[in-house]
Amino acid sequence: MTLPRPHRDDVLMGVCSFLGGVLLWSLGLYTQPDRTLLPAWAALVPLAVLSVQEMYRRSAPLLTLLVGTAALVADQLTVGNLFTVLLFTDTVYVATVYGPPAAVRRVPIAAGVVTVACVIGLPALLQDPFGLFLGVVVGMIIxxxxxxxxxxxxHRAAADAALLRAEQTALLAEMDRVQAVTAERGRMARELHDMVANHLSAIAIHSTAALSLDNPQTSRDALGVIRENSVAGLAEMRRLIGLLRDSGHDDQPAAAPTLAGVESLIAQCRTHGAASGLTFALDDRRGEGPPLPTPVDLAAYRIVQESLTNALKHAERGEVRVVLARAEGRALTVTVTSAFGRRPGPRAPGSGAGLVGMRERVALLSGEIEAGPVEGPADGPGKIWLVRATLPVHDEDEEPSA
Incomplete structure (x- = not known):
């Protein structure tokens, strides 16, 4: 078996211990001067063995414990050396600190058994109270x-566990922070799209009409609509930027839009869609009932707003109908239908972000949404584009389902 390279501190400790033991031996300071069975220099052999194995105390703790035990037993046959005993105590200490987990359990038990045996056996064997003192010394050594x-x-294991828990806590905190930032960025993207897309779509449609139609009156009307929507869009952008900056002023925040403003929204769409042959109608079937929670009210308004914006950009000539209904189970249903097909005339480009935003809003409320072309009524124009969102409405003291 190849032993690893010893640690620099362990080498220094082994060399210093050997030199210290040699100094005591040269001065004649022995721990057992009455032992004359072997010559005095024999005490240097266990000292040298323990000094060498001290260099591998961290890399091979159990091996050094076995070698050290044998060297200590051999030292009892010589005049003895104090540094030999000190090196052995360090060997026992290192075996429990750096050894495998089994050594942590077995070494203290074995040391306790030997100590008890010496405390009880030495006085009985020597028939002298001095044997009790020797038993205590053995306990101090082992x-x-x-x-x-x-x-x-x-203590080291507890410190490592605390450090691991701290790292795990920091990792979880970072994951929560990333998720919170991602969710906030998604919310900001939805709000920005919903607030500005309607105005920009109207600007795109009317600017395209002004460029494609050689009619001064049409161009003048289009420029008026463009100016109106650009001013409104700029105001919305300024409000959103003010909220994002959170400057700390005491200004009252702007109220979030609700379904109470749907009629005004549809009136604006009538103005924007007249040139494209679009008509807009509202069918409110909610009736009387408790007010909607703010998140549901805002989500429903944004779904209607995005659906109307998509109709302005893509719908074929015909009616765009908005239906609001509230079921007995307190679920709010928002339905928007429009003629499906490729219409002639100016159209605004789309990116699909609006549909993604609607699905995200509905998912946050644990609702359901469908959007796409379906077969229309038998007496209708054929296929229609349908957006239907079902938003659960919970009581104030009721937790929404996940």
């Missing part, structure tokens, strides 16, 4: 570093 290593390892 059990104390083992318990210290367990405490240090537990």
């Amino acid at each position: 059990l104390t570093p083992a318990l210290t290593g367990v405490i240090i390892r537990n």
Whole structure:
């Protein structure tokens, strides 16, 4: 087995411990001077072994513990050296700090068993109270570093777990922030599109008409509509920019549009769509009932607004009908129909963002929406473009379904 390269600090500790032990040995400072079975220099052998294995204390903690135990037993047959004992205590400590999880459980248990055996057995074996003192010393050499290593390892594990939890919390917070920013950007995109698209569509249609028709009166009327819608669109843009900047002024925020303004919206569309042969009608079947929640009211208005804008841009000549109905189950249904087909004359380009915005608004309210061409009534012009959105309406103390 190839041992890894020792750590620089461990090498320094092993060299210093060996030099310190040699210094004590040269001065004749032994821990067991009455042991004369072996010559005095024999005490340097366990010291050298423990000093060498000290260099691998972190990379091979269990191996150094086994070698250190054997060296300590051999040291008991010599005059002994204090640094040999100190190096062994460090070996026990390192085995519980850097060893595998099994070592954390087994080393302290084994150290405790040896300590208890020495505390009980040495006084009985020596028939002298001094044996009790020796048992306590053995406990200090074996059990104390083992318990210290367990405490240090537990503290490190707790610190690592706390750091991991902090990193996970930071990651979750960043994910929440990204989701919040994405949701806010989507909401801003929907509001910007819904507020400005109607005005810009009218500008595009009438400017195209003014360029394609060589009629001074038509051009004058188109320029009037263009100016009206450009001023209104600019005002909406300024209001939105003011809200985004959140300058902290005490100005009252502009009220969000509601279905109460649908009639005014349809009146504007009648003006814009007259040149294209479009007529607009409102069929309000809601009847009497409690007021709609603000999110539902705003979403319904925006769906009607976007549907009318799409009709101005794409619908064939004919009627554009808006139907508002509220079922007994408190669900609000918004239906907008228009003739489907390619109409002659000026048209404004579309990007499909409006349909995406409508679907997002309905999804946020856990509702349903369908948009696309369907077969119209038998006495009608054929296919029609249908937009039908069902928006659940919950009581104030009732949580909406996810």
